[in-house]
Amino acid sequence: MFTIDLKQYIQNKKVLSGRDNGVNLRKRLEIDKIENENDEIKIIIPQDVFALNSSYFLGWLGKSVRDLGKESFEKKYLFECNDIVKLNIEDGINDALNNIDVFGG
8 A cells, every 4th residue: 555644745734725736736746656556545634634625636636536436536545634624535526526626627
């Protein structure tokens, strides 16, 4: 299992927002490469992050959700985070699958 600790990438941010920020994180983490090389990816989101906005999620992992589908995405990606962020992730997954993305992509 490949593990990503977001603490290294988000500094001390408590709210993760903005599609461009999510896209930038996807590039920095080389998500496409990691997905191709690993069956499971664990993502650790600091417990003190209290919001992961849908726009951020869509920029970061929206493509992965659409490419893999919900069931495969949830098998591949394991999130270690607080309950609020888990709900934000669920919303992001549903938004990606329902094409709720006002900025396209």
